[in-house]
Amino acid sequence: MTYGLKSTLGSALAVRPPARARFQAVLFDNGGTLFERSPAPETIVRLAAERGIEITLEDARSRWRELKVGKSKTPAARLARNRSPQAHRTSYLAWYRPLDEICDGLAEAMYVQYKTSPDTMIPYADTPGTLQRLHDAGVATGVVSNTGWNIREGYLRAGLAHLIDVFILSHEHGTAKPDSVLIQLACDDLGVEPAATLMVGNDAPADGGAAAGVGCPCLILPPARVGSVRGLDHVLALAGLSEGTADPATLTA
Secondary structure (H helix, E strand, C coil): CEEEECCCCCCCEECCCCCCCCCCEEEECCECCCEEECCHHHHHHHHHHHCCCCCCHHHHHHHHHHHHHHCCCCHHHHHHHCCCHHHHHHHHHHHHHHHHHCCCCHHHHHHHHHHCCHHHEEECCCHHHHHHHHHHCCCEEEEEECCCCCCHHHHHHCCCHHHCCEEEEHHHCCCCCCCCHHHHHHHHHHCCCHHHEEEEECCHHHHHHHHHCCCCCEEECCCCCCCCCCCCHHHHHHHCCCCEECCHHHEEC
16 A cells, blocks of 8 residues: 655644554655755855865756756666665766766765765754654664665764664665565564555655565655655654544545
């Protein structure tokens, strides 16, 4: 079962807090779900300045928009670049390569100091509270992420690593979502069944596809603006851990 949040959210329905959670575990995607990244254009300006080149923020934003248009977002491309650290590096360096037109070495710097740096990982405003609430309720948590580097460092930096019971990172297993084996591995490590686990992500083909393959309920969050609250209260509502629950009109099976 996959839940999708509609763009217009209704009011909450007040209910008594349940005696226990509806799920034994909650698995989260990382980027775009629990964490966002610091703005890329600002990083481009800073890294170029460190190399003696001045570029305006407006120009950096334009360059970044052009890069985003050229990035391959097909399931096959995502799967390929997240299977290993080498594939991840090769793919992103090729994507960032036009930045070397600004100054030599900028593509490499963006990969090292932006894409694979814990310093650019920023938790959404409601991430710490949501993870803490699940922890306090005895609900196991895991991160199942398509990535080519050790994102655990970002959780340590944010002081949230102790709230995650297991990390399943695609590059450590040679495959990536929507391969459902990653969901199964997380459930096996936590000692729970997929049917008793909620997967939360922001990518329906990857997160929803992986969850569906093992019969794991899934919540797909809509896009969020930088610096916004992510809407993780819906996770707690579905888990039965909030004093209210999402208006049923906002959820679709």
